[in-house]
Amino acid sequence: MSLVNFTAREITCKIVYYGPGRSGKTTNLQHVYGRVPEARRGRMVSLATQTDRTLFFDFLPLELGSISGFSTKFQLYTVPGQSYYNATRKLVLQGADGVVFVADSQARRFDDNLESLQNLQDNLLGQGVDIRQLPVVFQYNKQDLPRDLILTQDEMDDALNFRAVQSFSADALHGTGVFETLKGVSELVLKKLATGSQVA
Amino acid sequence: VGAAPREQPAPTILAENFEHELDASLKELFGR
Numbered sequence: 001m002s003l004v005n006f007t008a009r010e011i012t013c014k015i016v017y018y019g020p021g022r023s024g025k026t027t028n029l030q031h032v033y034g035r036v037p038e039a040r041r042g043r044m045v046s047l048a049t050q051t052d053r054t055l056f057f058d059f060l061p062l063e064l065g066s067i068s069g070f071s072t073k074f075q076l077y078t079v080p081g082q083s084y085y086n087a088t089r090k091l092v093l094q095g096a097d098g099v100v101f102v103a104d105s106q107a108r109r110f111d112d113n114l115e116s117l118q119n120l121q122d123n124l125l126g127q128g129v130d131i132r133q134l135p136v137v138f139q140y141n142k143q144d145l146p147r148d149l150i151l152t153q154d155e156m157d158d159a160l161n162f163r164a165v166q167s168f169s170a171d172a173l174h175g176t177g178v179f180e181t182l183k184g185v186s187e188l189v190l191k192k193l194a195t196g197s198q199v200a
Numbered sequence: 201v202g203a204a205p206r207e208q209p210a211p212t213i214l215a216e217n218f219e220h221e222l223d224a225s226l227k228e229l230f231g232r
Contacts, residue, residue, distance in 0.1 A: 194218065
């Protein structure tokens with residue numbers, strides 16, 4: 001839930017990167033971490049297994065600077081994608097102001113994407129949140145892979161993006177689409193905040 | 201008996217052009 005502190009003139013928003021295992025959620029945060037000057041970001045916290053799978057979550061605090069006179073901070077989180085970590089996903093999802101659904105564009109991961117999207121909807125519903133009321137964007141990652149292995153952005157939209165929200169083609173490993181995705185979800189989150197804020 | 205309180209519009213905390221400020225902030229952040 002966004003926090004607006006009028007005394008300190010601060011806004012803090014929580015954005016969660018959601019999606020199936022190995023879709024590139026952590027890679028998104030790693031790219032952001034690598035691009036942003038040290039003074040504008042906190043330490044990236046990652047809890048990974050020995051094989052680099054996210055065990056608990058990744059966390060990256062960002063200082064966007066002043067927006068409309070408010071010092072604006074974003075907290076970026078990822079969830080563990082593997083199906084048996086649902087309790088952790090629920091915890092991380094709590095209070096999210098916006099979600100980036102990172103889908104794996106490989107055709108063979110089609111069912112994993114659908115299952116994870118359904119899991120997102122279920123977990124939000126469990127917290128009393130209708131996904132239609134939450135700022136959500138899609139990122140179709142790994143679009144750099146050979147065409148015969150992946151679905152195009154249009155095909156991914158047809159398969160997953162029933163609400164026709166913003167979607168972004170990406171190759172997070174090389175940074176393509178990472179900035180655009182973050183910008184897309186940030187705009188939605190702040191737009192929503194502009195019309196109905198939580199005051200701290 | 202006082203008049204019923206009128207419904208207040210939701211507070212607008214961000215300026216209308218916040219998208220431009222956000223865009224500039226993110227571009228600066230990413231060194232673009």
